[in-house]
Amino acid sequence: MVAITLPRIIRIGGGALAELPEAMTQCGLSRPFVVTDGFLAQSGMVDRLLAVLGTAGIVATVFAETVPDPTVAVVEQALKALRLSGSDCVIGFGGGSPIDTAKVIAALALEPRPVPTLKAPVTTDAPGLPIIAVPTTAGTGSEATRFTIVTDEVTSEKMLCAGLAFLPTIAVVDFELTMAKPARLTADTGIDSLTHAIEAYVSRRANAFSDAMAISAMKLIAPNIRTACAEPGNRAAREAMMVGAHHAGIAFSNASVALVHGMSRPVGAFFHVPHGLSNAMLLPAITAFSAPAALPRYAACARAMGIASVEEGDQSAVARLLDELGALNRDLSVPTPQSHGISRERWFEVMPEMARQALASGSPSNNPRVPDAAEIERLYAEVFG
Ligand SMILES: NC(=O)c1ccc[n+]([C@@H]2O[C@H](COP(=O)([O-])OP(=O)(O)OC[C@H]3O[C@@H](n4cnc5c(N)ncnc54)[C@H](O)[C@@H]3O)[C@@H](O)[C@H]2O)c1
Numbered sequence: 001m002v003a004i005t006l007p008r009i010i011r012i013g014g015g016a017l018a019e020l021p022e023a024m025t026q027c028g029l030s031r032p033f034v035v036t037d038g039f040l041a042q043s044g045m046v047d048r049l050l051a052v053l054g055t056a057g058i059v060a061t062v063f064a065e066t067v068p069d070p071t072v073a074v075v076e077q078a079l080k081a082l083r084l085s086g087s088d089c090v091i092g093f094g095g096g097s098p099i100d101t102a103k104v105i106a107a108l109a110l111e112p113r114p115v116p117t118l119k120a121p122v123t124t125d126a127p128g129l130p131i132i133a134v135p136t137t138a139g140t141g142s143e144a145t146r147f148t149i150v151t152d153e154v155t156s157e158k159m160l161c162a163g164l165a166f167l168p169t170i171a172v173v174d175f176e177l178t179m180a181k182p183a184r185l186t187a188d189t190g191i192d193s194l195t196h197a198i199e200a201y202v203s204r205r206a207n208a209f210s211d212a213m214a215i216s217a218m219k220l221i222a223p224n225i226r227t228a229c230a231e232p233g234n235r236a237a238r239e240a241m242m243v244g245a246h247h248a249g250i251a252f253s254n255a256s257v258a259l260v261h262g263m264s265r266p267v268g269a270f271f272h273v274p275h276g277l278s279n280a281m282l283l284p285a286i287t288a289f290s291a292p293a294a295l296p297r298y299a300a301c302a303r304a305m306g307i308a309s310v311e312e313g314d315q316s317a318v319a320r321l322l323d324e325l326g327a328l329n330r331d332l333s334v335p336t337p338q339s340h341g342i343s344r345e346r347w348f349e350v351m352p353e354m355a356r357q358a359l360a361s362g363s364p365s366n367n368p369r370v371p372d373a374a375e376i377e378r379l380y381a382e383v384f385g
């Protein structure tokens, strides 16, 4: 049996932001609490959102203090402000971090409890306040997923939280909000979305629906990621990346991510490496490790990405995929953990705990080849640099 879940309303396209008030009216919502970060508030992008809401007479309360990789402390602060505001919905405006913050506080608004109680394998389905997600990065796909990720700063753990409580009611996917992303952010978030698509496709929980979305995402992202980085003003490339990231989010929300994400979260938690970058550091080595267990699936990824032909055998297509993932990291200047400045001593010291957290998240068990802790540690050692 396959269960598919999606936001109730998805508005996609250049300028879709202008349709947000109409979508809110369709859902009977009028008093939003906006969660965003300091950069977006200062850059004028939040003013764009408030102006759109203002045209419909909607007045919002703004919380602009969330941080990249949101922590329990910032979530609690936002939740307090939400409860004082009398809002009827929560808008996450920004990259994955503001959207994920919005998701948690919306879920806890009606029934507050400690954030760590939401950590997977717990599933939280009971709805809180309606969530509206407006991404400004083409990356996480969080606007369409039933996941949120919060860092427990006490245990240095990026907690994966899952359930329908975190699935937005409304998603507005407007690539024009991504036009000012710098090259590094475009690369990191783009590789995150490519990783979502590949992992959803090779996941043990893949299904016909998630496959279709994952393949669409790979077709959109792979030929456009370098262009979007090199030509920030290229609207066609930006649009392909945004729609690709969205399809990839739908894909993994309805299949799952796997070993790359399982191992990537502890790297983010311990070393504060941006999420997409830690995925990129791991993706080639983990693909090489996993491919023998699902050669036809990885070969299909290579074909969707346009780097292998339909006539070509699986073995050869997978060799091309491994080459391409290496080339992508070189072209997009992805460092190794070592060249990123992480101390070798500290990396090897925390490796057992990173492996423990990776396994505990459940993601590695969706991988075509399921590793044990020792194999995960070997992979961490291999990618160090
Ligand atoms: N919920 C999910 O399904 C899911 C999936 C993948 C990742 N995540 C999580 O999402 C977070 C990462 O999100 P992200 O990669 O989108 O980055 P982010 O939200 O952490 O933002 C990174 C930086 O980019 C800036 N930024 C955002 N939009 C911009 C724009 N249009 N122009 C210029 N700068 C901009 C932000 O201000 C911030 O400084 C991580 O915590 C990750 O674990 C969640």
Ligand SMILES: [Fe+2]
Residues within 6 Å of the ligand: 140, 192, 193, 196, 261, 275
């Ligand atoms: Fe991700």
